[in-house]
Amino acid sequence: MARSAVSKALFIALSALVVAGSVLGISAPAQAHNYLVSSTPTAGSTLTALPPQFEITSNGPLLTLGGSTGGFAFEVRDQVGNYYGDGCVTVEGPSMTVVVAALGAPGRYTVLWQVVSADGHAVSDAYTFTWAPANGQPVSEGSTAVPNCHGTAGGEVPKPNATAPAAASQKVGLSNVLWIGGTVLALGLAIAITLFVLGRRQHD
Template sequence: MTTGVERRAGVRSRAWRLVAGSAAALAVVGGAVLGVAGPASAHNYLVASTPKIDGTLTALPDAFEITTNDKLLDIGGSDSGFAYRIVGPDGKYYEDGCLSVDGPSMTTKAALGDSGEYTVEWQIISADGHTVSDQYTFTWDAPAGFEPATGSAKPPVCATSQDDGAKATDDGTTGSAAGGGDSTASDALFIGAGGIVLVGLVVAVLLLLRKRPAPAAEDADTDED
């Protein structure tokens, strides 16, 4: 004959199995959410550039370009935090001060000076909202008959009017919208939904832990015997 103590032990055992199952589900969902949040929060990194890193340029390109692995994040539609500098061997700046941000890429135009080693200095806002900056060098081998530009002692400010869609800033960074908001917003919504599921599972576990089955009357009588 099963005693009241044995029945209560069986109830507790089933309750703890439910708790263990909920904890396992919590771990699975948590791992899935963290698995998504990890890549979403990774910094952008350079995947291509014009000119190439440590490359040799023999003709002036239509535009200097930095391309990353993910969409760049525009803040308030102003390209605040973005910068693109072309520094010559004489220490002068040869970019025109205007930049354009489109998806994962940022571009600017430059009129180079004499042949020599130039440095590209760039800064972007990564898809996760963090600032990423770096620099690299390339060699400019001017073609015959090329007329070198004089350069500027200070970083130029974009001369394009705001009516044309460019907005000059004190540090000379300008351009169009980045187009990285949709990706970031969808990531945030997905992670938020996963967070709601996690909260629900935590509440369920806490309720199971707090719930204590009341002993039946016959159990009490059995215990008194």
């Protein structure tokens, strides 16, 4: 093949790749979900006094469509499984806060939280802290019912378990496979179009 023919073929191949890519709607994998940046209390910490509010802060804006906090939840549970707080959350920018007026007996507590990412998908996780109250801290017996802010907030957060991370990584794996597969398909299509065009030109 002459040099100009080669460069022409290369140009056609690249053009075909761009066209095939846009036709098949190929784009990079979607933006990742919000993730935890900081919390009050922090994971693994020991509290001797109640903070004015508990807080979950993520890396980006959270989604409250029409001001709804229905997909949000913040649960504080003791070792027995009792809940503390009413589950009424305030969402502002990247943060969700909740006031917990009292905790129960000293010991390990679990925070289970769920927020709604900017793309509308819920993200949830859990962590523990230790409650070692100083004298005079308010005490509550907690509740056996899931706090849902009188029916206006999210209710029970899915418990993190062994299958959850696996499912998440499988999902990521599948979307990568689709993306790579789409790219390979586009490349194949580009080569096929190039060969077809070159073949026609040689027949002319």
